[in-house]
Amino acid sequence: MNTRQREATISDLEFSTFYLGEALFGISLLDIQEINKQSDITRVPQASDDIKGILNLRGRIVTMIDLGKKLGLDSLQKTKENRNIIVDSGGEYIGLMVDAISNVVTAKKTDLEPAPANISGVRGTCFVGVLKTETDLIGILNIDEILKENEAQNSAAA
Amino acid sequence: MIENNVYVSGSQADNFPATSDSLRVDVTLLDTLMNLAGELVLSRNQLLQGIGSPDMKTIEFSGQRIDMITSELQDAIMKTRMQPVSRLFDKLSPVVSDLGQHYGKTVELITDGKEVELDKTIIETIFVPLKRLVETCIESGIEIPDKRKQSGKKANGRLVLRALHDTSQVNIELSDDGCGKQFQTTPEDVTAGIERLGGTIDIKSKKGAGTDIQIKLPLSQSIIPSQITSVEGEQFAIPQTNLSELIRIPAAEVKDKIEKVGNADVVRLRGELLPLLNLPDILGIEKTYTDASGIVHPDRRDNLADRRSKKHSADGRPLSMKPDAAKELTPRDPADRRNHHSKAVNIAVVFAGDYKYGLVIDQLHDSEEIVVKPLGRHLKKYKAYSGATIMGDGNVALILDILHLAQMAGLSTMAESNQWVKKEQETIDSTSEKESLIIFKNLDTEYFSAPFHSIERIERITSSDIEQVGNRKVIQYRGGTLPLFELSQILNVAPLPEKEQREVIVFNVNGNEFGLMVTPPIDALEISLALDETTLKQKGVTGSMVINNHTTLMLDVAEMAGQFLNEEV
Numbered sequence: 001m002n003t004r005q006r007e008a009t010i011s012d013l014e015f016s017t018f019y020l021g022e023a024l025f026g027i028s029l030l031d032i033q034e035i036n037k038q039s040d041i042t043r044v045p046q047a048s049d050d051i052k053g054i055l056n057l058r059g060r061i062v063t064m065i066d067l068g069k070k071l072g073l074d075s076l077q078k079t080k081e082n083r084n085i086i087v088d089s090g091g092e093y094i095g096l097m098v099d100a101i102s103n104v105v106t107a108k109k110t111d112l113e114p115a116p117a118n119i120s121g122v123r124g125t126c127f128v129g130v131l132k133t134e135t136d137l138i139g140i141l142n143i144d145e146i147l148k149e150n151e152a153q154n155s156a157a158a
Numbered sequence: 159m160i161e162n163n164v165y166v167s168g169s170q171a172d173n174f175p176a177t178s179d180s181l182r183v184d185v186t187l188l189d190t191l192m193n194l195a196g197e198l199v200l201s202r203n204q205l206l207q208g209i210g211s212p213d214m215k216t217i218e219f220s221g222q223r224i225d226m227i228t229s230e231l232q233d234a235i236m237k238t239r240m241q242p243v244s245r246l247f248d249k250l251s252p253v254v255s256d257l258g259q260h261y262g263k264t265v266e267l268i269t270d271g272k273e274v275e276l277d278k279t280i281i282e283t284i285f286v287p288l289k290r291l292v293e294t295c296i297e298s299g300i301e302i303p304d305k306r307k308q309s310g311k312k313a314n315g316r317l318v319l320r321a322l323h324d325t326s327q328v329n330i331e332l333s334d335d336g337c338g339k340q341f342q343t344t345p346e347d348v349t350a351g352i353e354r355l356g357g358t359i360d361i362k363s364k365k366g367a368g369t370d371i372q373i374k375l376p377l378s379q380s381i382i383p384s385q386i387t388s389v390e391g392e393q394f395a396i397p398q399t400n401l402s403e404l405i406r407i408p409a410a411e412v413k414d415k416i417e418k419v420g421n422a423d424v425v426r427l428r429g430e431l432l433p434l435l436n437l438p439d440i441l442g443i444e445k446t447y448t449d450a451s452g453i454v455h456p457d458r459r460d461n462l463a464d465r466r467s468k469k470h471s472a473d474g475r476p477l478s479m480k481p482d483a484a485k486e487l488t489p490r491d492p493a494d495r496r497n498h499h500s501k502a503v504n505i506a507v508v509f510a511g512d513y514k515y516g517l518v519i520d521q522l523h524d525s526e527e528i529v530v531k532p533l534g535r536h537l538k539k540y541k542a543y544s545g546a547t548i549m550g551d552g553n554v555a556l557i558l559d560i561l562h563l564a565q566m567a568g569l570s571t572m573a574e575s576n577q578w579v580k581k582e583q584e585t586i587d588s589t590s591e592k593e594s595l596i597i598f599k600n601l602d603t604e605y606f607s608a609p610f611h612s613i614e615r616i617e618r619i620t621s622s623d624i625e626q627v628g629n630r631k632v633i634q635y636r637g638g639t640l641p642l643f644e645l646s647q648i649l650n651v652a653p654l655p656e657k658e659q660r661e662v663i664v665f666n667v668n669g670n671e672f673g674l675m676v677t678p679p680i681d682a683l684e685i686s687l688a689l690d691e692t693t694l695k696q697k698g699v700t701g702s703m704v705i706n707n708h709t710t711l712m713l714d715v716a717e718m719a720g721q722f723l724n725e726e727v
Contacts, residue, residue, distance in 0.1 A: 045442055054554050055554070056553070061534065063534035147536075
């Protein structure tokens with residue numbers, strides 16, 4: 001167990017924060033496998049708008065999702081700052097494409113406030129909570145919820 | 159070895175029960191894996207050293223070693239997934255006895271080849287389709303004891319389940335001694351299930367004597383031979399098991415070979431009409447074309463056989479067939495040639511279940527053994543793909559699901575479309591009598607036909623073999639001399655251009671043979687004759703008729719022979 005994880009289990013939570021447009025969001029570091037800037041994505045014709053395609057991550061086929069689009073915000077603006085956050089959701093690696101990566105933020109569990117019904121136009125159920133820092137308001141995303149919601153849509157469409 | 163299993167009772171499972179996450183592996187196999195892993199580490203170290211040094215030999219050597227180890231490792235890992243089909247057969251036994259009881263039939267199950275091994279996934283996936291087949295055999299194949307006795311059979315029905323190795327695949331055979339009437343068609347879900355595994359199914363029934371079913375399965379599912387293709391810059395893999403042939407229609411023939419029936423493009427392949435599917439249409443990929451200056455534009459054309467020829471008016475009838483018709487054959491402005499038939503069309507002829515169709519592709523690449531990887535859960539609902547694979551260059555290609563593509567495009571199955579063709583022919587039949595014709599061309603748009611019975615054969619000759627005797631052309635042919643003619647000698651049509659090879663139709667009129675040089679394609683066709691014997695009547699021509707949207711002149715072979723051969727005397 002590395003230092004970061006040990007600390008996290010004691011009292012602190014760590015979040016990787018990133019931008020979707022102007023808004024700042026966070027994901028628990030424990031959910032993240034890696035962050036990269038691979039751009040050789042193979043598109044999947046017919047797939048819905050929020051799915052950008054599939055990526056070869058060292059032999060694994062990873063579905064790439066435009067996180068902004070997925071949350072109902074603006075879709076990804078292509079820049080050099082774009083990154084893919086590879087998360088482990090239900091045993092599957094899924095890539096979340098974000099506009100830019102920001103800092104890692106540490107917080108105590110008690111710092112996390114319940115999310116209002118709506119943050120920056122995103123439904124409250126997509127969040128585990130909100131984190132207020134001196135300068136920013138960070139919506140901490142509930143990755144499993146966001147990606148599970150998609151499954152529900154899948155079965156409805158199937 | 160044949161074992162006799164007569165089971166009394168058991169439970170019926172709808173799915174293969176043990177899609178277990180653990181697996182028993184032979185220890186010697188594990189040792190092999192350990193060894194190979196050790197070798198791999200050594201070779202990697204060598205490679206890393208080699209990269210640091212200027213000596214290319216070390217890199218080459220370790221590259222070869224890694225190549226070998228990788229193959230062996232792959233083999234060994236595949237082996238860990240192999241399981242005996244007894245797992246499958248044992249699960250089917252209770253199904254047989256339960257169902258037998260349920261229908262008041264005594265069914266004896268005989269299994270053979272239980273030791274044959276198949277990939278774990280295949281064993282688990284094939285269970286449902288196989289169970290379905292077994293159920294149908296017992297339910298409506300095997301008769302009740304009384305009825306069996308009446309037809310001189312033993313009261314007990316027999317069901318034989320056999321597995322055997324056949325080169326790189328495994329055959330699973332299921333046969334019964336029932337009435338042989340239970341399968342009018344193969345159940346769609348069974349076919350789909352088997353084909354998803356890269357397998358095929360063949361059902362043969364003998365009325366009163368039973369049914370033989372043969373299922374061919376690949377040994378392992380994870381690696382399948384595939385044809386790599388590309389459409390609009392994206393690579394797609396077509397499993398070889400779905401591929402029947404690859405055809406290329408040269409630009410010049412696109413207009414003749416690809417036709418429009420209703421809203422769909424079809425291609426004529428050896429007398430069979432094959433529907434054509436365009437991936438961009440089904441999958442909603444934007445179609446593009448590249449203009450003369452190399453700029454890519456969106457293409458709004460919706461069919462391959464769009465005819466732009468000025469010779470045809472809206473209803474497909476020719477506007478003129480005057481002597482100067484040949485002038486209209488001059489090439490159009492190149493800028494106007496962006497339509498599809500300005501380039502060759504590649505077609506992958508594929509089949510799955512009861513479907514057979516041509517998939518139009520932009521480019522053909524290699525045939526490769528690909529490793530099938532499943533798509534993530536967000537993409538599972540897109541049935542056009544059965545998975546994805548990683549290409550040699552690291553890029554990802556989608557694997558096409560040929561069966562589902564056909565369903566998505568709303569294609570009719572072969573049985574349905576044959577019926578349709580039959581119906582079309584029947585309606586023609588009822589109006590007038592049918593005649594066998596041969597259709598060919600003089601120049602590109604000059605279509606001719608002749609009665610099939612007047613033709614001896616069709617030959618391809620090399621132009622340099624043609625000899626000039628006086629003002630005649632002849633060729634040595636089957637120990638004799640065959641005079642050669644072309645239509646421009648008797649009709650007001652353009653002379654044939656110089657070509658290395660020539661297609662020659664050999665006619666026989668009252669024992670006199672002569673060859674007519676023509677332009678391919680040469681097609682045979684059965685059609686009801688409805689000749690227009692006035693408009694285009696001339697010496698050597700009986701009349702004209704529109705065949706496949708082309709005005710076609712019907713040759714009067716006897717008159718033609720007279721003209722050619724009398725001239726010769």
